[in-house]
Amino acid sequence: MRQSFAWWSFTAGREVEPAPFLRAAAEAGAQGVEMLPPELWPLARELGLSIVTVTGHKLEEGFNDPARHGVLSDHVRRTIDAAAEGGAEAVIVFAGNRFGDGDDERAVAACVEGLGPVVEHAQGAGMRLLMELLNSKVDHPGQQCDRTEFGAQVVRGVGSPTLKLLYDGYHMQLMEGDLSRTIKANFELIGHVHTAGAPGRRDLDDRQEINWRAIAGLLDHLGYDQWVGHEFIPRGEPIAALSQAMALFDAPGGKA
Numbered sequence: 001m002r003q004s005f006a007w008w009s010f011t012a013g014r015e016v017e018p019a020p021f022l023r024a025a026a027e028a029g030a031q032g033v034e035m036l037p038p039e040l041w042p043l044a045r046e047l048g049l050s051i052v053t054v055t056g057h058k059l060e061e062g063f064n065d066p067a068r069h070g071v072l073s074d075h076v077r078r079t080i081d082a083a084a085e086g087g088a089e090a091v092i093v094f095a096g097n098r099f100g101d102g103d104d105e106r107a108v109a110a111c112v113e114g115l116g117p118v119v120e121h122a123q124g125a126g127m128r129l130l131m132e133l134l135n136s137k138v139d140h141p142g143q144q145c146d147r148t149e150f151g152a153q154v155v156r157g158v159g160s161p162t163l164k165l166l167y168d169g170y171h172m173q174l175m176e177g178d179l180s181r182t183i184k185a186n187f188e189l190i191g192h193v194h195t196a197g198a199p200g201r202r203d204l205d206d207r208q209e210i211n212w213r214a215i216a217g218l219l220d221h222l223g224y225d226q227w228v229g230h231e232f233i234p235r236g237e238p239i240a241a242l243s244q245a246m247a248l249f250d251a252p253g254g255k256a
């Protein structure tokens with residue numbers, strides 16, 4: 001398992017000097033960084049960090065609406081090209097907010113239809129696409145891809161190894177819980193994992209309710225070989241919080 005961290009959450013509300021911060025994260029053992037502003041990509045690469053994920057588009061306006069497919073696909077294709085040019089690995093896409101009667105079946109079909117050509121474009125560019133599962137209770141009210149099954153139906157419907165699920169344990173703990181069984185049941189569809197403590201989106205410590213050590217052990221047991229991206233807002237010193245989180249996944253099964 002390779003480990004990364006989300007730039008936005010680790011720097012939220014902090015004055016951060018990018019170079020020393022990225023260097024410290026790399027020295028602590030992070031292998032990649034996510035959702036990093038493009039102007040910092042060369043610096044991160046120089047420090048040996050992979051540019052792991054790039055946000056493909058506004059998450060409120062997604063592929064669930066066929067009326068948006070033309071404009072959205074053009075935008076995401078350009079994001080894919082820029083990400084490929086900058087050496088990034090994956091672009092994150094979203095279903096978007098519910099609209100009209102919010103019918104899930106129709107929304108899944110629209111996502112499958114809209115994402116098909118974009119997935120082909122990504123494949124040609126050597127880029128992976130990740131459909132993110134988000135919570136609609138707290139952080140993203142209205143988001144339609146707010147249960148694993150919705151995302152799984154889209155990924156299965158598209159049926160390409162280029163499109164996988166971004167399983168975010170924090171978001172899914174808020175929406176459905178049952179993380180271990182869900183990860184196991186959908187393992188082949190999962191191409192990326194995000195972490196955070198629940199419910200506060202803070203450190204992976206014992207003040208929150210997800211047993212991340214057990215999740216790390218399960219992923220290891222299942223042979224997970226993709227990225228685990230830490231996407232929480234540290235309570236205290238961010239590099240120490242990152243190190244503590246990474247230790248859980250470095251020694252899955254409780255050796256840390």
Ligand SMILES: O=C(O)C(=O)CO
Binds near residue numbers: 132134139168231
């Ligand atoms: O996870 C989230 O809440 C985001 O904003 C997108 O990664």
